[in-house]
Amino acid sequence: MNKRTFLIISIIMSVGLAGCSKAKPANLALTGSQASASNATNQRDVMTYSGKMTGVVETNIFAKTPGRIASVQKDVGEQVNVGDVLVTLETTDLQAQLASAKADLALAEAKYNEIKRGTREEDIRSSEAAYQQAYQKYLDVKKGKRPQEIAKLNATLNEAKQAYDLAKVKYDRVKALYEQGATSKQSLDDAEIALRQAETKYFNAKNELSLALEGPTEETLNALKANVDQTKAMLDKAKNGPTKEAIEQNAASVAKARALVQLHEYNLQNGVIKSPIKGFVATKNANAGEMANPSAPLMTIVNLDRVYLVVSVPEKDLKYMKIGNEVNVNVEAIGKTMKGKVSMISPKADPGTDKFTVKIILNNASHELRAGMTGIVIISKS
Known part of the structure; x- marks a missing residue:
């Protein structure tokens, strides 16, 4: 008889004896062959299934924002409460953003x-002034120059012509002296600059008089009219105030x-990662200096106040399983047999094993039971 079988028989006998505490003492005295027959009968009347324990509440901790890990506050095995800081990220860039x-x-x-608030009065006055200025310039150019202005342009042209002739004479004289070696190169350069300046003024004066006599071109008038229309539109916009669409x-x-x-x-805010549940740190995949990836868990927190024992039950034995039934669970790791209840029976068999997953829930206020421990559930057929 192996150790597990002996352990199961001991549990069955203890449960059976507890249920027969009112029997006469004479009925408890069995021969060796009678005891063996009784044990065989008991084994046929019960089913045992082995499984692993998991936390009823278990959550993976993720960073909601990618970033470099500044510090890790908790390690594997440490107990945490709701709101405890688990991991902090560097937030310099986040603060700048x-x-x-x-x-x-x-x-x-x-x-x-x-x-x-609408257009200010000073903006309206400014737009009004810009419009009036543009409009007056358009009218002045369209009318052309007055006789007095033509006379003034003629006088300017004559002055420019005299200045140019004088500069030309001076340049020719300095050039002749330079060729004879009687003056410096600097004097020749100065005379040439003065000639070019006088020539430019003479050309501009002649051109301005010519334009005044010919009147404005169509292109000039069109450009000035477009400027009038633009300043008028800006003035209207200022007076009407902002449109509904602009607001x-x-x-x-x-x-x-x-x-x-x-x-x-x-x-x-997500740079400080806190625990959403009470429990224990089951796994830790975070270290200071590493990058936190929102798709990879930093930690796993398991609440061990209650645990599941997860077992697989064949189809033929499901009739003995009812949600809410109380069962005995032996946990060899702590040397105890505990009470549990059937809390879930899968509606569908595992296609790989043709067995149904059943969860037994156990209270674990002392936290003796840990995720991953092995438990044996004992189900009576009677």
């Missing part, structure tokens, strides 16, 4: 409030900027 988003929000709000568009910009601030605040 939040500050930038807040600045953008302030600008968007300022622009929205300015538009909502809604800027309101949308404010909402977008505010949402971005909230996102960065959320990311910054």
